[in-house]
Amino acid sequence: MKITCYECGREQKEAAYQCECGGMLEISHDFTGLDLEQLERTFRERLSERMTPYASGVWRYKELIHPELPDRYIVTKYEGNTGLYSADPIRRFLGIRQLWLKAQSENPSGSFKDNGMTVALSHGRSLGYRRFSCASTGNTSASLAMYAALAECESVVLVPSERVSANKVLQTLAYGARMVRFDGTYDDGIRFYERHGDELGLYICNSINPFRIEGQKSIVYELAQSLNWTLPDWIVIPGGALSNVTALGKGLNDLLRLGMIDRLPKVALVQAEGASPFHKMMAGAGEELVPESSPSTVASAMNIGNPPSWRKARDFLKASGGVTCSVTDEEILAAKRQIDGCGIGCEPASASTVAGVRKLIAERTIDKEETVACILTGNLLKDTDSLGMYADKKVGGSLEGSVGELTAEAVLERLGSPA
Numbered sequence: 001m002k003i004t005c006y007e008c009g010r011e012q013k014e015a016a017y018q019c020e021c022g023g024m025l026e027i028s029h030d031f032t033g034l035d036l037e038q039l040e041r042t043f044r045e046r047l048s049e050r051m052t053p054y055a056s057g058v059w060r061y062k063e064l065i066h067p068e069l070p071d072r073y074i075v076t077k078y079e080g081n082t083g084l085y086s087a088d089p090i091r092r093f094l095g096i097r098q099l100w101l102k103a104q105s106e107n108p109s110g111s112f113k114d115n116g117m118t119v120a121l122s123h124g125r126s127l128g129y130r131r132f133s134c135a136s137t138g139n140t141s142a143s144l145a146m147y148a149a150l151a152e153c154e155s156v157v158l159v160p161s162e163r164v165s166a167n168k169v170l171q172t173l174a175y176g177a178r179m180v181r182f183d184g185t186y187d188d189g190i191r192f193y194e195r196h197g198d199e200l201g202l203y204i205c206n207s208i209n210p211f212r213i214e215g216q217k218s219i220v221y222e223l224a225q226s227l228n229w230t231l232p233d234w235i236v237i238p239g240g241a242l243s244n245v246t247a248l249g250k251g252l253n254d255l256l257r258l259g260m261i262d263r264l265p266k267v268a269l270v271q272a273e274g275a276s277p278f279h280k281m282m283a284g285a286g287e288e289l290v291p292e293s294s295p296s297t298v299a300s301a302m303n304i305g306n307p308p309s310w311r312k313a314r315d316f317l318k319a320s321g322g323v324t325c326s327v328t329d330e331e332i333l334a335a336k337r338q339i340d341g342c343g344i345g346c347e348p349a350s351a352s353t354v355a356g357v358r359k360l361i362a363e364r365t366i367d368k369e370e371t372v373a374c375i376l377t378g379n380l381l382k383d384t385d386s387l388g389m390y391a392d393k394k395v396g397g398s399l400e401g402s403v404g405e406l407t408a409e410a411v412l413e414r415l416g417s418p419a
């Protein structure tokens, strides 16, 4: 395993997040010598592991993620192992032949961050760190605080004072994090760490830490394994800091290189219109990202104007024929209503995927005969404010008004006869 600069290629020391040239870091593995059949058998056999690190849907793939890490450093809550659903109401809503929803929202802290955080935090422990940190819109901080508490370590987090979900803030605090609220956005928090992280002696677990990306690759490994190593035509994913799409691309390239899949699916990256600097760059065929200083969307997890991983994301999407699009807050909430109402549920950022599929079908980029998997990144309870924001607030048809005396007849009168 080697850590190099994504920009200049220079090899790096272990604990760095950024090369001297300012470039992001990347981990590369030498997979030579790995026996494909043996690997597939191992990944299958580990599905029946219980209470060992290999019962995790991340560490099941340790050989492809962090082969050198001694097991004693692993901090796991058996993350991954999330549901893959074929939700008919959503499929009908989109009018598409086949749709899968991969619910990373079912992770232990309620978001896809756990896939990456277990690896970053475990690696930091192996380096001797006891104090872990991040800047966050709330999900990264909740995940970090949960794993740090499990490892009996400290967590220190920077969270903007506005435009974040109160649920995520409270969850982070409940796990014992020390929190600094500040005026600004996630982007300002990252800039602070790039300047001061080392001097503060903190181990930073944002996605500028390349071990986060290694862990997040497991999402697509697990998706591929669940579908017997045959991926759908499209994978659709939301984009904020762009760590998830970067990890998706890296994981897909690993699987192709190893011969575990025989073609790359197309990837669609969806941003919220009010925070879409990456989509604007891609749509305008530009090569350089122009940061947005005041990103603003109901999908608060994606209130990001200067995504650190944009170069990696751009290179993957361009090389693989991927696309980007943006959707409005209204479109996000309409899609969220469908996803919640079919019993799966998600937070607004995740719903942008289904909204994006709808738009890409309308634009004829996705054909209705193609197969699609959407990555649902965060849990419905992560943002309860957004539940009151549906255009039509009657989600399941709430019984408005009083039923008077509570009798079966009175309730039935309000409900009507069963369908």
Ligand SMILES: Cc1ncc(COP(=O)(O)O)c(C=O)c1O
Pocket: 111, 139, 140, 238, 239, 240, 241, 242, 243, 244, 245, 301, 302, 347, 349, 350, 377, 378
């Ligand atoms: C629930 C949720 N969905 C989507 C995103 C966007 O993912 P990324 O920042 O990796 O692009 C985030 C935050 O990062 C998130 O918390």
Ligand SMILES: N[C@@H](CCOP(=O)(O)O)C(=O)O
Pocket: 135, 136, 137, 138, 139, 140, 141, 186, 205, 206, 207, 208, 240, 241, 242, 243, 301, 302
């Ligand atoms: N939505 C994220 C912001 C991106 O953070 P990172 O972990 O990819 O650096 C959050 O939950 O903080």
